[in-house]
Amino acid sequence: MTGASLWIRLLGSFEVRRQRHVLEVPAGRQRSVLAALAVSGPRMVPVDVLIDLTWGESLPGNAKSALHNNVRRLRKLLGQDTIRTVPGGYQLEPGAAEVDVTRFVRLTEEAAQAAPGAAAKLLDEALQLWAGEPFTGVPSGPLQDEHLPALTERHLAAIEQRIDLAEDSAEWIPQLNELVSRYPLRESLWLRLLTALQRSGRQAEALSRYEELRLLVTDQLGTPPAAELQQLYHALLAPDPAPAPAAPPAGRPVPRQLPPAPVRCVGRPGDLAALDRMRARSARTIALHGPGGVGKTTLGLQWATRTASDYPDGQLYLDLRGYGPDEPLEPLAGLGMLLRSAGVPDRAVPATVAERTALLRTVLSDRRMLVFLDNARDSDHVRPLLPGGDCLTIVTSRNELLGLAVRDGASRHAVRLLSMAESVELLEATLGVPADRSALEELAELCGHLPLALTIAALQSSRHDSPVSTTVAALRAQQDRLDLLSDSHDSSTDLRTVLAWSYDALDRQEARAFALLGLHPTPDFELNLAAALIGEPRQRARRLMDRLAAVHLLQVVGRDHYRLHDLLAVFAAELAEREPERKDALTRLDDWYILTTAAARTALLRAVRDRDYQPRTALEPLEFEGLPDAFAWYRRRHGAVQRLVHAAAERGDHERVVALTAELCDLQTVDRDPDTVEWLAIAELGVQAADELGDPALRGWARFRRARGLFLSGDPTGAIAEQQKVCDLARLHGNARLLAAALTFLTAALGTIGQREEARQAATEAVELARASTERSMRLRLAHALINLGGTELDLVEPIADAIEHTTEALEIYRELESGYHAGRALANLSEMAMATGDAKQALAYTDAALAELAGLEDRLSQQPLSIHRGHVLVALGRRDEARAVWQQALEVFTAAGDDRRRAELTELIAGL
Structure with missing residues (x-):
C-alpha cells in the first residue's frame, strides 16, 4: 500500500x-x-x-x-x-x-x-x-x-x-497441478508441468499425466496435444540427446512457395517493427487482421521475405480463400496440400483432418519452416493447419481471429489504414509521374487511406491519362465513388467486389444490420442510434455491432461508439437502397433523432417542446447529464440532423420535418456562429411542412424559427416583419406561449435597429403574459422576457435598479429550472450592469460565476467573448497583467478560429495596455 x-x-x-x-x-x-x-x-x-x-x-x-x-x-x-x-x-x-x-x-x-x-x-x-x-x-x-x-x-x-x-521449477509442481485441473485445456500450463516433472526425475508421473492430457484434448477438441507437448512426450520415452534436424529427402527441392511481394508498396516501418518484436518474443503464430483492401497480404509478404532466410527448411504458402469468389479451402484439402509440399507422398496422406494435422506437426517438428496461411475465414478455418514446433506461421484474415489468440497463443497485429504520408507515397509510386501534393492528399482522403482504393484510383488516372485533379473531382460525387474504383476485368481489383466478399460472408441478421447502417447520413454513430436503425434492443444491437467489428466491417472507436470506413459507408448506402425495411428504418432513424435532439435541447435550454412527439416504435434516445455533454453531442451531430430534414422533406414526411426542424433550430440558438444559410433553408422546409399539416400552432412556431434565422442572417427588418405576423397568428388562436416567445424575440430585434421604446413595450407585454399564465412551461418564457426587458432598460439609461431587478429575477428562475446556459447569460448581463454602476468587484464575481455556468461549451461559442469582458473588469480593478493574460488567451482562440474582427479588437486592447 x-x-x-x-x-x-x-x-x-x-x-x-x-x-x-x-x-x-x-x-x-x-x-x-x-x-x-x-x-x-x-x-x-x-x-x-x-x-x-x-x-x-x-x-x-x-x-x-x-x-x-x-x-x-x-x-x-x-x-x-x-x-x-x-x-x-x-x-x-x-x-x-x-x-x-x-x-x-x-x-x-x-x-x-x-x-x-x-x-x-x-x-x-x-x-x-x-x-x-x-x-x-x-x-x-x-x-x-x-x-x-x-x-x-x-x-x-x-x-x-x-x-x-x-x-528450480519443482517447487511450482503443486500449483501447476492445481492450475491444470482448473484450466484443463490450457496446454502451455501442461507443458510447464510435464517439464517440471521431467526435470525432477518423475518420468513415470509425467508420462501418466501426458496420457491424461492426450485423452482430454482428443475428446474435447478432436486434435492431439500441441507439437511441443508431443516432442516432450517422445523425450520422456527416450531421454537421449535429440538428433540434429533431418535434411529434406534427397533429390527433393526445398519449398520456396512465397509469392513475390508487390512492387508498389509503402514501407510501413511501424508495422514491420511490431512484427519483429513479436518474433523476438518467440511468437510461433502471427495473425495479421484488418479490412479488405488494407494490405494484410502485402505487409505479410514484405515481412516474410525479409525473414525467410531464418527458416532454411523452406516456406509454404496456402491461399485459404476465406473471402472471395470461390468457396473457402477446407482444412482437409489444405492439409493435403501442405503435406505434399513438405514431401509426404500421396499414398501416405491420411484420410481425416485430425490425422493429417498430427502428421503435419510430426513431419515439420524437426524442421524450421515459414508457413504463410493467407485469407483465413476465421480461427476454426486455420487452427488445424498450424504446424507447431520451430516453424513460424503467418496468418492473414479479415476476421479478428480472437479465438486464435485465446486458445492457440497467436500474436495478433491489426493492419491499419495508411497515414497521409504513406498514402501519398503509394500514390506517387503508382502514378510514376509528379503530381500536385494537395491533389494527392485530397485523393488520399477520398479513398479513405485504403491501399487498394489508392492503387486503383492512381491506375485509373494513369489509364485515362488524366490529371489527379480530374480523378479527385469525379470521386467527390459520393454516389459514384465505387463505380470509379471498379475494374470489370478483374474482381480482385474491383473495390466494390472486394468489399462485397466481406458482406457475403455475413449471416442474414448481420447483413441486414450492415446495410441499414448505410442509411445514416454520416459514417459514425452511437450504439443507441444503431439499435434504432436496425430495430433491435440495445444489447442485441451491441452483439451485432461487435460481430461486424470482428470482421472489420465496422470500427469500434469508443465504448458504444462505432464508425464505418468512408468507402464501406458508401457500399452500405448502396445496399440500403435495396433493403425491404428501408422506409421503416428511416422512420425509426428520424424518430430517434427527434427524441435525442429534444433531450439535448432540454439539457441545454430547459425548453419545452411545441407539442409532445410520440414515435411509432419504442426507441432508446440518448440522455445527457448536463450542458457540456449535450452541447458536445449537438456540435457532433447537427450536420446529420440537417441532412435528415432535407431527406424527410424529399420523402414528403411533413410530420418529421416539422419535429426535426423544431428541435434543431432551437438548439442552434446556443451556437454563437451558426450556419445561417442552412438555418434559413431548414426553417423554410419547416414552414412548408407545417403549412401542409395545417396546425395553427405548428405554423406559428415554424414562422417564429424562420424569423430568428432572418435575424441571425443580418436581416433584422425582415425578422421583425415576420415575427409581427407570428404575433398576429398567436393572438388569433389564443396561443399565449407562442405570443410570449414572439414578443420576447421582438424585444431583441427592435433594440438592434434602435427602436428601444418599442422593444421595451414588447418585453413588458411578454412579461405580463407569462406572469398571468399558470402553465409551468411559461416560467421559462417569463425568464426570457425578464432578461430581455432588463437589457432594454439598461439601453434606455433608465434607473439601473429596474434592469438589475428584472435580470436578477430571470437568473433565479433559470436556476430554479436548472438552465445553466441561460443562467450564464443572465450573470453576464448582471456583470455589465455592475460595471455600469462602477462596482467592478461585483462585476468580476458575476463574470466568474457566468464562466463557471458555461464551462464545457466550446470557447468560441460563449466563454471567450465573456473573457474579453472579464479583461475589461480586471483593468478597472487595476489588475492589468491578469487582463493581458486573459486577452492573450482569447486572441489565440479567435486567431485559430479565423475571427478577424475579434482578433483586431483584442490586438488593439492588448496594445492599449
Whole structure:
C-alpha cells in the first residue's frame, strides 16, 4: 500500500481500506459502481457504461438517478473528493486510491521488459496481489464478463513467465497441478508441468499425466496435444540427446512457395517493427487482421521475405480463400496440400483432418519452416493447419481471429489504414509521374487511406491519362465513388467486389444490420442510434455491432461508439437502397433523432417542446447529464440532423420535418456562429411542412424559427416583419406561449435597429403574459422576457435598479429550472450592469460565476467573448497583467478560429495596455 489514502482490492474478496481500517461498503450496487470505477484506474467511465456494468439488463426505472444516488453514498463513505464528476461520466480522483488491479497490471508489464532477475522480483510482487477469484463479493455479472477473462489471462501468463524464470521449477509442481485441473485445456500450463516433472526425475508421473492430457484434448477438441507437448512426450520415452534436424529427402527441392511481394508498396516501418518484436518474443503464430483492401497480404509478404532466410527448411504458402469468389479451402484439402509440399507422398496422406494435422506437426517438428496461411475465414478455418514446433506461421484474415489468440497463443497485429504520408507515397509510386501534393492528399482522403482504393484510383488516372485533379473531382460525387474504383476485368481489383466478399460472408441478421447502417447520413454513430436503425434492443444491437467489428466491417472507436470506413459507408448506402425495411428504418432513424435532439435541447435550454412527439416504435434516445455533454453531442451531430430534414422533406414526411426542424433550430440558438444559410433553408422546409399539416400552432412556431434565422442572417427588418405576423397568428388562436416567445424575440430585434421604446413595450407585454399564465412551461418564457426587458432598460439609461431587478429575477428562475446556459447569460448581463454602476468587484464575481455556468461549451461559442469582458473588469480593478493574460488567451482562440474582427479588437486592447 502506497501513499494513497484508500486501498481497493478486487483481486479476491472485495475490500476497501483506509490505512489499517476496513471500510464497510454495502454489499450491493455501491460495490459494483466502485469496482467498475476502480478497475478502470484513472480513466473516465461513461455514465451508460457504469449503468451497464452495475445493472446489466436489470435496469431500475431511472437508471441515471439510481447511479447518481450510489455515487453520492460512496462519496459520503469514502470522501467527497474520491470520485470526480467529469463530462459524460465519473472517475476515481487520481491519487485518491490505489487499486490492486492497476498495480498488478503495471508490475506484469514492467516484468515483460525487465532483465530476468528483476523480472522475477516484479512477478513475485504481482502474484502476491492475487488473493483469489477477482470481484468476489461484487454483485455484477457484466463487470466480471467484461474484465475477468483478461485478468485471468494476465495472471496465468505471469505465472508461466515466473516459472520460466525459476531456477528450480519443482517447487511450482503443486500449483501447476492445481492450475491444470482448473484450466484443463490450457496446454502451455501442461507443458510447464510435464517439464517440471521431467526435470525432477518423475518420468513415470509425467508420462501418466501426458496420457491424461492426450485423452482430454482428443475428446474435447478432436486434435492431439500441441507439437511441443508431443516432442516432450517422445523425450520422456527416450531421454537421449535429440538428433540434429533431418535434411529434406534427397533429390527433393526445398519449398520456396512465397509469392513475390508487390512492387508498389509503402514501407510501413511501424508495422514491420511490431512484427519483429513479436518474433523476438518467440511468437510461433502471427495473425495479421484488418479490412479488405488494407494490405494484410502485402505487409505479410514484405515481412516474410525479409525473414525467410531464418527458416532454411523452406516456406509454404496456402491461399485459404476465406473471402472471395470461390468457396473457402477446407482444412482437409489444405492439409493435403501442405503435406505434399513438405514431401509426404500421396499414398501416405491420411484420410481425416485430425490425422493429417498430427502428421503435419510430426513431419515439420524437426524442421524450421515459414508457413504463410493467407485469407483465413476465421480461427476454426486455420487452427488445424498450424504446424507447431520451430516453424513460424503467418496468418492473414479479415476476421479478428480472437479465438486464435485465446486458445492457440497467436500474436495478433491489426493492419491499419495508411497515414497521409504513406498514402501519398503509394500514390506517387503508382502514378510514376509528379503530381500536385494537395491533389494527392485530397485523393488520399477520398479513398479513405485504403491501399487498394489508392492503387486503383492512381491506375485509373494513369489509364485515362488524366490529371489527379480530374480523378479527385469525379470521386467527390459520393454516389459514384465505387463505380470509379471498379475494374470489370478483374474482381480482385474491383473495390466494390472486394468489399462485397466481406458482406457475403455475413449471416442474414448481420447483413441486414450492415446495410441499414448505410442509411445514416454520416459514417459514425452511437450504439443507441444503431439499435434504432436496425430495430433491435440495445444489447442485441451491441452483439451485432461487435460481430461486424470482428470482421472489420465496422470500427469500434469508443465504448458504444462505432464508425464505418468512408468507402464501406458508401457500399452500405448502396445496399440500403435495396433493403425491404428501408422506409421503416428511416422512420425509426428520424424518430430517434427527434427524441435525442429534444433531450439535448432540454439539457441545454430547459425548453419545452411545441407539442409532445410520440414515435411509432419504442426507441432508446440518448440522455445527457448536463450542458457540456449535450452541447458536445449537438456540435457532433447537427450536420446529420440537417441532412435528415432535407431527406424527410424529399420523402414528403411533413410530420418529421416539422419535429426535426423544431428541435434543431432551437438548439442552434446556443451556437454563437451558426450556419445561417442552412438555418434559413431548414426553417423554410419547416414552414412548408407545417403549412401542409395545417396546425395553427405548428405554423406559428415554424414562422417564429424562420424569423430568428432572418435575424441571425443580418436581416433584422425582415425578422421583425415576420415575427409581427407570428404575433398576429398567436393572438388569433389564443396561443399565449407562442405570443410570449414572439414578443420576447421582438424585444431583441427592435433594440438592434434602435427602436428601444418599442422593444421595451414588447418585453413588458411578454412579461405580463407569462406572469398571468399558470402553465409551468411559461416560467421559462417569463425568464426570457425578464432578461430581455432588463437589457432594454439598461439601453434606455433608465434607473439601473429596474434592469438589475428584472435580470436578477430571470437568473433565479433559470436556476430554479436548472438552465445553466441561460443562467450564464443572465450573470453576464448582471456583470455589465455592475460595471455600469462602477462596482467592478461585483462585476468580476458575476463574470466568474457566468464562466463557471458555461464551462464545457466550446470557447468560441460563449466563454471567450465573456473573457474579453472579464479583461475589461480586471483593468478597472487595476489588475492589468491578469487582463493581458486573459486577452492573450482569447486572441489565440479567435486567431485559430479565423475571427478577424475579434482578433483586431483584442490586438488593439492588448496594445492599449
